[in-house]
Amino acid sequence: MTDQTAFVDIRHAQKSYGALEVLKDISLTVEQGQIVAIIGPSGSGKSTLLRAINDLDALTGGEIWLDGVQVNKSLPHRQYEKHINEMRQQIGMVFQHFNLFPHLTVRENVTMAPTLLKGLSKDAAEQLAREQLDHVGMLDRIDYYPSQLSGGQKQRVAIARALAMKPKLMLFDEATSALDPELVDEVNQVMKKLAEDQMTMIIVTHEMDFAAAVCDRVLFMDQGVVVEEGPPEVVFRNPTQQRTKEFLRKHLAGAK
Amino acid sequence: MDTELMLKVYPFFLEAAWVTIQLSVLTAVLGLICGALGTAARLSRLAVMRFVGAAYVSVFRGTPALIQLFILYFGGPQIGIQLDAFEAGVIGLGINAGAYMTETMRGAIISIDKGQREAARTLGLSRWQAMYKVILPQAARLMVRPLGVNLNMLIKSTALVAAIAVVELTYTAQRYIGSTYKPFEMFLLAGILYMIIITVVGKGVSWLDRKVQIT
Numbered sequence A: 001m002t003d004q005t006a007f008v009d010i011r012h013a014q015k016s017y018g019a020l021e022v023l024k025d026i027s028l029t030v031e032q033g034q035i036v037a038i039i040g041p042s043g044s045g046k047s048t049l050l051r052a053i054n055d056l057d058a059l060t061g062g063e064i065w066l067d068g069v070q071v072n073k074s075l076p077h078r079q080y081e082k083h084i085n086e087m088r089q090q091i092g093m094v095f096q097h098f099n100l101f102p103h104l105t106v107r108e109n110v111t112m113a114p115t116l117l118k119g120l121s122k123d124a125a126e127q128l129a130r131e132q133l134d135h136v137g138m139l140d141r142i143d144y145y146p147s148q149l150s151g152g153q154k155q156r157v158a159i160a161r162a163l164a165m166k167p168k169l170m171l172f173d174e175a176t177s178a179l180d181p182e183l184v185d186e187v188n189q190v191m192k193k194l195a196e197d198q199m200t201m202i203i204v205t206h207e208m209d210f211a212a213a214v215c216d217r218v219l220f221m222d223q224g225v226v227v228e229e230g231p232p233e234v235v236f237r238n239p240t241q242q243r244t245k246e247f248l249r250k251h252l253a254g255a256k
Numbered sequence B: 001m002d003t004e005l006m007l008k009v010y011p012f013f014l015e016a017a018w019v020t021i022q023l024s025v026l027t028a029v030l031g032l033i034c035g036a037l038g039t040a041a042r043l044s045r046l047a048v049m050r051f052v053g054a055a056y057v058s059v060f061r062g063t064p065a066l067i068q069l070f071i072l073y074f075g076g077p078q079i080g081i082q083l084d085a086f087e088a089g090v091i092g093l094g095i096n097a098g099a100y101m102t103e104t105m106r107g108a109i110i111s112i113d114k115g116q117r118e119a120a121r122t123l124g125l126s127r128w129q130a131m132y133k134v135i136l137p138q139a140a141r142l143m144v145r146p147l148g149v150n151l152n153m154l155i156k157s158t159a160l161v162a163a164i165a166v167v168e169l170t171y172t173a174q175r176y177i178g179s180t181y182k183p184f185e186m187f188l189l190a191g192i193l194y195m196i197i198i199t200v201v202g203k204g205v206s207w208l209d210r211k212v213q214i215t
């Protein structure tokens, strides 16, 4: 059970919705500090794979390991709940639609989980919120409600909220897809900063330029399988698979 | 219209209105408790609980409240339930209102975007923590208005307990008709008092609804 595993180790991930097989035997490893981009056409299973990593969507087969611990291990219900809540504290996730808590201020969005789960004092929580919000350039909005922020600002707060749990791994599911074009960059800048801080990240994205600029590795998925995988300069410049070529041709052409 | 008579009897109607108010408050409290339990059952992880919750709602919404009251008050003693009329009124109407409130509360909860629950669970919150820290505070704001509608119906439904001789507004009106032979005046007087109660409660609900909205 505790043999050598990569930092993030996805082994033969398989997921079906009834007869529909969404993930077909996907294996993937990510080393600490690495950044992996997942690209692929709509419906190829990118979100499903990402959401399987923190068990938001349970796999129907295969294993997910993080830092030597199996995330989706089989345990009786109560024990599993406790286990998965602990695992999820170590895995930050950022959604396309931000999912900030609208009834809480920016400060409370950031401090709620650490206060509740780690028993932070009021002072420690305040310091944490300031620190994390400063990191994403949102300190001046600490007393605002989410409805008073732009999309880019919301997403930066959502990133701060995830980082406040001091996760080992960050997952991004099209973090900039719902943003107006002029707001994309401020979020990308924050993600670049995380990359410089050596955060381990798995990023589902439609932005090829961004993926090429920050990622160590790119994974091209189609119809539930990893079609091609490698460093961005190889996958983007010299893809070997026909499907990858077609996707990139359409996508790069569409982007311009 | 005999306004003189109305002015003469109206203190007695005020007393009866006070009984209607007490009946309404107690029924509302019991209704909210039953509604919360019904909602918890309907949203439970366990299929049995969901079934119990659904059965509760369909039985009490699927039969007349008056029949439910009669079964409890007249039929109760036969199966060992001895209640005075007021108690039977509160319990019968409260359980009935709870079935409607279950649907109101559940509706508000399931209308909260599922991304909210996912974001909460992703941070490591348990099911229960996600519910009471993230979902309920948002759902509660959505519940105020529709629960206000439930409350409006509930207050009017207290008139039913006249049928088991609780001396509230409607019963009092009927009793004074017996001695005055002035049904128009007596029912009008009762109607006005109901309207006052309902208007005040409605204003309170609107005030609360404005107060809880997220800025």
Ligand SMILES: Nc1ncnc2c1ncn2[C@@H]1O[C@H](COP(=O)(O)OP(=O)(O)OP(=O)(O)O)[C@@H](O)[C@H]1O
Pocket: A017, A020, A022, A040, A041, A042, A043, A044, A045, A046, A047, A048, A049
């Ligand atoms: N709850 C579900 N029930 C049934 N099918 C589902 C469910 N969730 C996803 N799917 C299916 O799984 C497949 C993969 O979906 P997924 O969301 O992972 O794709 P994606 O690569 O993220 O696409 P996009 O780029 O549009 O976000 C799709 O065919 C989708 O219809």
Ligand SMILES: [Mg+2]
Pocket: A046, A047, A048, A173
């Ligand atoms: Mg997706």
